[in-house]
Amino acid sequence: MSMLSRYFQLEQEIKTIRKKMQDLEESPQFQKEKEFLDKLRELMNEYDKSPGEIIAALAPDSSPEPSSSKTRRKRKLKVYKNPETGEIVETRGGNQKTLKAWKEQYGSETVDSWLIEEK
Structure with a gap:
């Protein structure tokens, strides 16, 4: 495939992806989720909290703990x-x-x- 044809193919893919993004942005569900995320970020900034602190407050049992013996490290190649x-x-x-x-x-x-x- 020539560089020029590859360029035109990528250009077409970009147009397709932009169309999909536009359709997604116009959906009511996306609008609702984006509004929620924006309000959550404002609230986090207002109270000076990080995402980790929010997760720990909402689900204290789901804090990520390093697994000591459950997973083996990958051997060297x-x-x-x-x-x-x-x-x-x-x-x-x-x-x-x-x-x-x-x-x-x-x-x-x-x-x-x-x-x-x-x-």
Whole structure:
């Protein structure tokens, strides 16, 4: 696709999105919600309150607490490169098929030395 045709396509998408936004802004439900939000912001400014304080006041049990043991952190991505074949393997764990085969063939220490990047 040429740059010019891509430009015209994006221009058409912009027009479509603007039309959808205009229709949304004209809907009574949107008007009502926007009015509520505007009044709520005015009230928050008047009493010098933040959104977090409002949430804590309205729903004290729903305060966000850091989950300590419920979620595991994501493992680091390790990138190995076989110097003989040039093949690259990206993995987050040691249970990757190709990596296992390499470790059987060349030994664990040798394959571990092929680590080129850890993200």
